[in-house]
Amino acid sequence: MSLNPDLAARLGALLQDRLSLATPDLVQHAHSESFHNAPPPDAVAWPVSAEEVSAILAACAEAGVPVVPWGTGTSLEGHALATRGGVTLDLSRMDRILEVRPGDMQVTVQPGVTREALNTELRTTGLFFPVDPGANASLGGMASTRASGTTAVRYGTMRDNVLALEVVLADGRIIRTGTRAAKSSAGYDLTGLFVGAEGTLGIITELTLRLHGQPEEVAAAVCAFDTLDHAVECVTATIQSGIPMARIEFVDAASARAFNLHSGAGLPETPHLMVEFHGSPVAVREDAEAFGALAGEFGGQGFDWASNTEDRARLWRMRHGAYHASFALRPGARGIVTDVCVPMSELPAAVAAAVADIEAAGLVGPIVGHVGDGNFHTLLLVDPENAAEIAAAKQVATRMAERAIAVGGTISGEHGIGVGKRGLMAAQHGEGWQVMGAIKAALDPRDILNPGKLVPDRN
Incomplete structure (x- = not known):
């Protein structure tokens, strides 16, 4: 066109x-x-x-x-x-922070504001916005994909932290959804409808977000495990024990090797957990000790604690840089990236099955994850000129998604659907996918808003 x-x-x-x-x-x-x-x-x-x-x-x-x-x-x-x-x-260019309301722990922003810019602005208020997908994404994009990230285990996802929206519909009408109140039972949850709609129902032009208090004390650590099973089982045990984690991240042995190649991290090339605790000094110390004892039961060792800001920033830069670091494992490769999310009880088996599939296909595919909520990712490194290898990688990603559905999970915990996972939506939702298409047709009868994404093609 x-x-x-x-x-x-x-x-x-x-x-x-x-x-x-x-x-x-x-x-x-x-x-x-x-x-x-x-x-x-x-x-x-x-x-x-x-x-x-x-x-x-x-x-x-x-x-x-x-x-x-x-x-x-x-x-x-x-x-x-x-x-x-x-x-x-x-x-x-719609990047203004419109109003900060510390008393309500809320902020209203335009969609082009990035999460890092917002938190820089909030530094003097004692508040912060916690949703952290790693990339310095725009808040409008994060809402549109219902993003989450490393802190979701404690603070929730964009679904939990968007209170109200201004949205422009396909015909140009401007509507407002939600309120600044803590709760509402007044009609359909239109805010929830647009959060995660990937721009197929309307264009978000303003967001009112929930803020959280900056923690008094923060401590982070990385520890190594002998086997993948022990690391993932430790995550499940930690969540079930009720230890209040702010972050608990898994990286496999291949990821640890990638960090070493990319930035000289000096990690043992075995599976690791990266953890962070927020709270009062006493609570953080007690939580960290409880986690250390539990991790020891699963063979956790070599704890490297980071309690000052610089060391913590270094640790999380390494984790957030996993996507780019992974290419050090196979220079010149392209990445086929995917994520799934499963119930916590199914996490160890799901990760083990993904590893087995990657190995059986002869692929290089490091695995990382926000495993505190059952969400994990793999980056399958392929030769962009090798059609058979690309097909094998896509088959591995599809099997990951199918297994997630089979145990009551989802084909994506945070990446969203876009064009990459649209073919899996019928398996995930059944007739519910057609209902999504009907909602799209009602709000966008000419199918001009981000067509070819998320919902079925029209007959």
Whole structure:
């Protein structure tokens, strides 16, 4: 699809130099963080207000032209690729923090604000926003993919921390969902509907978020285990024991080797757990001691404690850098990345089965995970020119998802669906997937909002 002259002129009059048809801008918005790619969009627009988003959508709806929202481009399943052409709506310039309300422990922001920028602004308030997917993602994108991350085991996901939204619908209407109140029983949960909708139902132009108090004391540690089974079983035992973890992350032996190759981490090349505790000094010390004793029962050893800010930052930079570090295991490879989430009781078996599949396929595939809530990831490193290897990696990812469904889990705990996992949605949801399609058709009858993603194709 190419942008017709009338629509281009209409959008150009509205946005001036914030509308681009230039090849470099189009190509920049045609790539994802992972192996998913698509042709470039026909245009890129940079709105700065909900009113401009409304005008863009009204014009594109009239012309039947797709609109694809773009945050920072860090998503892993091709969510923001313009697979059917049209206009990419880059929301990065809608980056204002509109109001901080310390007394309510809330903040209202535009969608282009990143989580790091928000927490920098909040430093003097004694509050912080805890959802941490690793990448410095935009908050609008995080809401659209229902993101979570390393701290979800204590603070929850975006679903738990988004209180209200301003959303522009496909026809240009601007609506508000949710309230600033702690709870509501007034009608459908429209906020919950748009959180995780991946831009298929509306464009988020404002978010009201729940904040949390900055902990008085923070301590983090990394410890090694002899076997993968012992490390994962330790996670299950820790959660069942009620020790209040702020983070509990798993990295396998391949990931530890990648950290060593990438940054000289000096870790034993065995499975590890990375943990963090928040609270009062006394509570943190007691929780850490309790975890240490429990980990010892599973062979945990070599505890490296980090209680100052610099050491903790180094530890979590290493964990958050696992995606890029993993390519040190196979230079020149491309990554097929996937995640699943299972009930805690099923976690050890699910991880073991994924490892067995990776080994049987002859692939290199390090595994990491926010395992405190049963969520783990693998990055399957493949030769981009080897079709058989790519097919084998996709089969491994599919089996991971199918096993997750079989035990009451989900095909994605946080990456979302995009284009990469759309083919698994019927197996996950059955007839419920068709209901999602019906909701999409009701709110977006011309199918202009991020088409080809999340829901079934229309007949």
